[in-house]
Amino acid sequence: MSTETIDLKTRLITDFHAREAVLNGEASSEFHQKKRAGLARFEQLGFPSIKHEEWKYSNVRDLISVSYDFNAESSIGLAELEDLKVPAQEANILYFVNGRYNAGLSTIISPVEKITISSLAEAYKNDPSKVASFFNELTKDADDAFTALNTAFTQDGVFIHIPDNQSVEHPIILRFVSDAREQNVGSQPRNIISVGKNAHVKLAEAFRTLGDQRSFTNAVTEIHVAEEANVQYYKVQNESENAYHIGTTQVRMLDRSHFYAGTVTLNGKFTRNNLNIVLDGEHCDAHMYGLYFPDGSQHVDNHTVADHQKPNSESNELYKGILRDKSKGVFNGKIFVRPDAQKTNAFQSCKNIVLSPDATMNTKPQLEIFADDVKCSHGTTTGQIDEEALFYMRSRGISRPEAMSLLMFAFCADVVSQIKIDSVREYLENVITRKLASK
Amino acid sequence: MLSINDLRASIEGKEILKGINLEVKPGEVHAIMGPNGSGKSTLASVLAGREEYEVTGGNVVFEGKDLLELAPEERAAEGIFLAFQYPVEIPGVTTINFLKTAVNEIRKYKGEAPLDAAQFLKMVREKAKLVSMNDSLLKRALNEGFSGGEKKRNEVFQMAVLEPRLAILDETDSGLDIDALRIVAEGVNTLRSPERATIVVTHYQRLLDYIVPDYVHVLYKGRIVKSGPKELALELEEKGYDWIKAEVEAVG
Numbered sequence A: 001m002s003t004e005t006i007d008l009k010t011r012l013i014t015d016f017h018a019r020e021a022v023l024n025g026e027a028s029s030e031f032h033q034k035k036r037a038g039l040a041r042f043e044q045l046g047f048p049s050i051k052h053e054e055w056k057y058s059n060v061r062d063l064i065s066v067s068y069d070f071n072a073e074s075s076i077g078l079a080e081l082e083d084l085k086v087p088a089q090e091a092n093i094l095y096f097v098n099g100r101y102n103a104g105l106s107t108i109i110s111p112v113e114k115i116t117i118s119s120l121a122e123a124y125k126n127d128p129s130k131v132a133s134f135f136n137e138l139t140k141d142a143d144d145a146f147t148a149l150n151t152a153f154t155q156d157g158v159f160i161h162i163p164d165n166q167s168v169e170h171p172i173i174l175r176f177v178s179d180a181r182e183q184n185v186g187s188q189p190r191n192i193i194s195v196g197k198n199a200h201v202k203l204a205e206a207f208r209t210l211g212d213q214r215s216f217t218n219a220v221t222e223i224h225v226a227e228e229a230n231v232q233y234y235k236v237q238n239e240s241e242n243a244y245h246i247g248t249t250q251v252r253m254l255d256r257s258h259f260y261a262g263t264v265t266l267n268g269k270f271t272r273n274n275l276n277i278v279l280d281g282e283h284c285d286a287h288m289y290g291l292y293f294p295d296g297s298q299h300v301d302n303h304t305v306a307d308h309q310k311p312n313s314e315s316n317e318l319y320k321g322i323l324r325d326k327s328k329g330v331f332n333g334k335i336f337v338r339p340d341a342q343k344t345n346a347f348q349s350c351k352n353i354v355l356s357p358d359a360t361m362n363t364k365p366q367l368e369i370f371a372d373d374v375k376c377s378h379g380t381t382t383g384q385i386d387e388e389a390l391f392y393m394r395s396r397g398i399s400r401p402e403a404m405s406l407l408m409f410a411f412c413a414d415v416v417s418q419i420k421i422d423s424v425r426e427y428l429e430n431v432i433t434r435k436l437a438s439k
Numbered sequence B: 001m002l003s004i005n006d007l008r009a010s011i012e013g014k015e016i017l018k019g020i021n022l023e024v025k026p027g028e029v030h031a032i033m034g035p036n037g038s039g040k041s042t043l044a045s046v047l048a049g050r051e052e053y054e055v056t057g058g059n060v061v062f063e064g065k066d067l068l069e070l071a072p073e074e075r076a077a078e079g080i081f082l083a084f085q086y087p088v089e090i091p092g093v094t095t096i097n098f099l100k101t102a103v104n105e106i107r108k109y110k111g112e113a114p115l116d117a118a119q120f121l122k123m124v125r126e127k128a129k130l131v132s133m134n135d136s137l138l139k140r141a142l143n144e145g146f147s148g149g150e151k152k153r154n155e156v157f158q159m160a161v162l163e164p165r166l167a168i169l170d171e172t173d174s175g176l177d178i179d180a181l182r183i184v185a186e187g188v189n190t191l192r193s194p195e196r197a198t199i200v201v202t203h204y205q206r207l208l209d210y211i212v213p214d215y216v217h218v219l220y221k222g223r224i225v226k227s228g229p230k231e232l233a234l235e236l237e238e239k240g241y242d243w244i245k246a247e248v249e250a251v252g
Helices: A003-021 A024-028 A030-045 A078-084 A120-126 A128-134 A145-153 A387-394 A400-416 A422-437 B040-048 B072-078 B095-109 B117-130 B148-162 B178-190 B206-210 B231-239 B242-251
Strands: A092-097 A100-107 A116-119 A158-162 A172-179 A185-187 A190-195 A200-210 A215-225 A230-238 A243-253 A258-267 A270-279 A285-292 A299-308 A314-323 A328-337 A345-354 A360-369 A375-383 B002-011 B014-024 B029-033 B054-062 B080-083 B090-094 B166-170 B197-201 B215-220 B223-228
Touching: A003 A030, A003 A145, A024 A030, A030 A128, A030 A145, A078 A172, A078 A200, A092 A116, A100 A116, A100 A120, A116 A120, A120 A128, A120 A158, A120 A190, A128 A190, A145 A215, A145 A243, A158 A172, A158 A200, A172 A185, A172 A215, A190 A200, A190 A230, A200 A215, A200 A243, A215 A230, A230 A243, A230 A422, A243 A258, A258 A270, A258 A299, A258 A400, A258 A422, A270 A285, A285 A299, A285 A400, A299 A314, A299 A345, A314 A328, A314 A360, A314 A400, A328 A345, A328 A375, A345 A360, A345 A400, A360 A375, A387 A400, A387 B072, A387 B090, A400 A422, A400 B090, A400 B095, B002 B040, B014 B040, B014 B054, B014 B223, B029 B040, B029 B231, B040 B054, B040 B072, B040 B080, B040 B166, B040 B197, B072 B080, B072 B095, B080 B148, B090 B095, B095 B117, B095 B148, B117 B148, B148 B178, B178 B206, B215 B231, B215 B242, B223 B231, B223 B242, B231 B242
Parallel strands: A092 A172, A158 A190, A172 A200, A185 A215, A190 A215, A200 A230, A215 A243, A230 A258, A243 A270, A258 A285, A270 A299, A285 A314, A299 A328, A314 A345, A328 A360, A345 A375, B029 B197, B029 B215, B080 B166, B166 B197
Antiparallel strands: A092 A100, A116 A158, B002 B014, B002 B054, B215 B223
């Protein structure tokens, strides 16, 4: 470990204690105690090196070699956000700039008397014990330094609570903007989403960057999915060439619930997504779709976990990537089938097209099965574009670049078509079309 | 229209075509027959521009242009169409979207404005009717899950839409039952015109009952060893290829 890395760790720890000293009575609150435990965990784990099994192909040395302002002010207004917009239909749109909620930019249209959609800071002000009880509940056993760091340092995020039997008619779009025009900025949003029994919701997290300085986003989202609930959750990353993103989404599902995740990484210097789903109920189904397009020297790492703890549930996973230039991709998909989880069905597939000899893709399926009556399958493919299909299209007059675009768009289509928020899907189709045509 | 002169081609260092000569004029239908491995499909592939084949000698002039200098998409835009022996399945791309891209790429090559959606749809519907192509197949992913007959019919439909000057049918009869064969052949016949030439590559005579050729050429060991009128195909059907082989060996 270099002296630089010790520096960022030490700096963060010092910063924590300095802030704690001015908290007065709040320091003894349950919320703060959880944060303090997070710090202790981070202190113990430290930033991972590539010797750590989970970080073997993803080196954070570059990420932690500089410092970031985690409290950067931003004067950002709607005009500056115009280019960064993910267009939305009628939707609840919440803006977080440098990790903090911006009420002036946000629009909440769902009836607040029925469902809670607010910033984490405001929710905590209104009901400290409720928020504290949810906070870090799903991630408390996480063996991950970045999650612990987020627990210690988060200042804001979203808090969504949907009571039993409520359907949220309008999607919820969370827009995280890093304003890196002036300096290196860091943000550590924590999102807590609790979906009641038989409640329905569609939500998306969209990450964008403004400016050319470095941004470091360390995001954690906890999603509680109660019995019979139906949750569609999408994460869209379209950040800058200097954006570093580490994110963990931790999900717990109860009986007969349905959870759909779509993770699309369009752009960003270094991206690590952890999607961990615990199927802690019977007859539930979890669906994970992912898509990534690194080019240049970009790095995209997706780690997923489907943890089957109870019988009769199903998980289904499809990740796809197109890698260009000198980019690197990593996919690690874990499936756990616990001893009680008989009659589990678990499927996993990761397919990649590597367009350049300098691009690399590391895939690792990891199945740990402790029950005997289960159906599990996994498969990964990494290859080039289908030359026979290319020739077929060219023989009909379609130029090579146009044929490549069509084939790659088609390759992406079975992931993109799974995005059930129309405006988000259309946005993705547009960005992907542009991206495919640009090379 | 098409003039093939002493064409030689090899794949992975192995010479397959050993000096092909062939003249095709507008409106003519030429059948290329021959035993397995004689180089029939290689000839079709080389004309369409398949890159695995290396042309080692000779030349091909199409409408006054050096065909071998053109990329496959340029050959298509100039009016060459290859109906594949094994049409490729392309998941995620609908037949209609595929053809719209093809039509507009060819129009772009010719310096013409693209067809708008309404014009294109109208044209496509007319062509589908012309070759008895079921509309419902157009919205499905290209050839994905199509039966053998549907795939071949889709080839003929694409040919109807693209209106080539020279159509090359590569073993279009393979894998078809007699009914499917008849429907596909009817489609091809509908598209015959005094301006359009057709090269039918086939092993069996039965396709030629429906698509009647003006000339029949027998390809053997990479050369055209015999040419004649349509009756030559019947003779081959009756006697097989052995007498041709014997003739060639006797001369050689």
